[in-house]
Amino acid sequence: MKMVEESEKTFDPQEVIEEFEELSKDAGRIQEETLQKILEENGRTEYLQQWSLNGKTDQVSFKNCVPIVTHKDLEPYIHRIADGDLTPILTGKTINTISLSSGTTQGKPKFVPSNEELMESTMQIFKTSFAFRNM
Known part of the structure; x- marks a missing residue:
């Protein structure tokens, strides 16, 4: 609740x-920088290590080595996290929340792990959406 109260005071x-408009002017660069940051932070995770990246965190190696996956492909890893495994399985950052999806895909709810950074990004999306809707 504290985070919401702080957001309301400074919004x-x-x-x-x-x-948003400033960042959108060079969206391609922002996307590349974001992917690079994600790869550097998570390059040593169990999941990425299985794809023979051998410590590489560049975008070309990632795109060439790591396949596109679905939630189902990641479920065994997510269940380990949900069961309390604290090793860097999918992310180098600590997972501090696991939510359940609404279950609208195939009718079954899914575990959705998140961390502080994801929560901050989600709040920024909500703020941006709210600002544009009320413009």
């Missing part, structure tokens, strides 16, 4: 819109 819709 300036115009500032959020301006920041």
Whole structure:
């Protein structure tokens, strides 16, 4: 609740819109930087190590070695995290929340792991959406 209260006190819709528009001017670069950061932070995870990256964290190696997967492919790893395994399985950052999806895909809810950074990103998406809707 504290995070929501802090967000409400500092929320300036115009500032959020301006920041979004500035970042959107060079979206390709931002996407590349974001992927690079993710690869560097997670390059030593169990999941990425199985794809013979051998410590490489560049985008070309990632795209060439790591297949596109579905949630079902990741379920065994997610269940280990849900069961309390704290080793860096899917992410180098600590998973501190596991939510259940709404179950709208194939009718069954799925575990969705998250961490502080994902929560902050989600809040930013909500702020940006709110700012544009109320513009």
